[in-house]
Amino acid sequence: MKDSTADExxxxxxxxxxxxxxxLLESAQDYVYCGQPDHAVEIWEQLIAExxxxxxxxxxxxxxxxxxxxxDDEAYTELGAVLSAGHFSARWLRAVDMxxxxxxxxxxxxxxxxxxxxxxxELRNPARxxxxxxLVAARRRLKWELGIPLSDVDLHSGIxxxxxxxxxxxxxxxxxxxxxxxxxxRFWDRGALAALSQTWGRxxxxxxxxxxxxxxxxxxxARGGGRAGATRMSMADWKRLAGLxxxxxxxxxxxxxxxxxxxxxxxxxxxxxxQGCWCGSGIKYKKCCGWxxx
Ligand SMILES: [Zn+2]
Numbered sequence: 001m002k003d004s005t006a007d008e009x010x011x012x013x014x015x016x017x018x019x020x021x022x023x024l025l026e027s028a029q030d031y032v033y034c035g036q037p038d039h040a041v042e043i044w045e046q047l048i049a050e051x052x053x054x055x056x057x058x059x060x061x062x063x064x065x066x067x068x069x070x071x072d073d074e075a076y077t078e079l080g081a082v083l084s085a086g087h088f089s090a091r092w093l094r095a096v097d098m099x100x101x102x103x104x105x106x107x108x109x110x111x112x113x114x115x116x117x118x119x120x121x122e123l124r125n126p127a128r129x130x131x132x133x134x135l136v137a138a139r140r141r142l143k144w145e146l147g148i149p150l151s152d153v154d155l156h157s158g159i160x161x162x163x164x165x166x167x168x169x170x171x172x173x174x175x176x177x178x179x180x181x182x183x184x185x186r187f188w189d190r191g192a193l194a195a196l197s198q199t200w201g202r203x204x205x206x207x208x209x210x211x212x213x214x215x216x217x218x219x220x221x222a223r224g225g226g227r228a229g230a231t232r233m234s235m236a237d238w239k240r241l242a243g244l245x246x247x248x249x250x251x252x253x254x255x256x257x258x259x260x261x262x263x264x265x266x267x268x269x270x271x272x273x274x275q276g277c278w279c280g281s282g283i284k285y286k287k288c289c290g291w292x293x294x
Pocket of ligand 1: 213277278279280281285288289290
């Protein structure tokens with residue numbers, strides 16, 4: 001029947017089926033929130049008995065509820081039904097995602113097994129190739145989180161967002177703490193401090209920039225005159241350091257990377273009153289960190 005009304009009807013009917021399951025899944029959630037999980041379980045069991053995609057969704061929601069109730073064994077049974085369906089579905093990924101929250105090592109095993117089973121033939125299908133890359137990224141992320149050093153293959157396939165973020169946090173922690181490493185005191189210039197604290201959140205940095213520079217000044221003063229080993233770093237240094245950190249295989253490699261880094265501008269101490277301030281503000285020392293004169 002090539003009738004437009006019939007097409008509309010068909011579209012309507014299939015939309016209604018979707019809505020029915022969605023409504024049921026939603027009301028199951030409502031029952032959980034209202035403290036009547038028994039009704040929710042009834043709905044999930046009904047959808048599971050009906051089978052199909054909605055059954056998988058019901059398994060997932062039911063598993064989530066069971067995890068919340070600390071009935072982990074039962075939750076894994078529900079997830080098992082979805083996991084056995086194969087790793088090319090979005091629901092499989094959601095199931096492993098849930099496993100990851102509770103047993104990251106088990107989730108890593110599932111990713112490894114899934115990657116193993118993908119054949120070269122399957123990779124010719126673009127959708128499956130995309131899923132393969134998702135699995136590889138997940139494997140790398142979990143290895144990273146579990147402290148397992150990354151392999152050449154992991155590094156070759158590019159570092160994901162979460163590892164980059166963790167590396168940058170660690171790098172910031174290492175470079176923003178005011179402490180001399182091997183006699184060398186490194187600090188961020190005013191521009192870098194402002195830019196980094198804007199990007200990475202103020203709580204990583206001292207409440208006020210002035211407090212940060214006062215702390216550095218105190219260390220430099222305590223160490224006395226002469227050419228104190230202090231290095232001022234700019235955003236260009238941050239970019240170079242972040243680039244070096246990106247290639248690190250393990251979080252534990254970062255301190256060595258920071259220690260080895262030889263960029264930045266050497267700062268003379270004590271500074272001349274009419275010289276540009278050591279903090280990198282571009283203002284004369286006597287009008288910047290040298291004010292009031294001590
Ligand atoms: Zn200054």
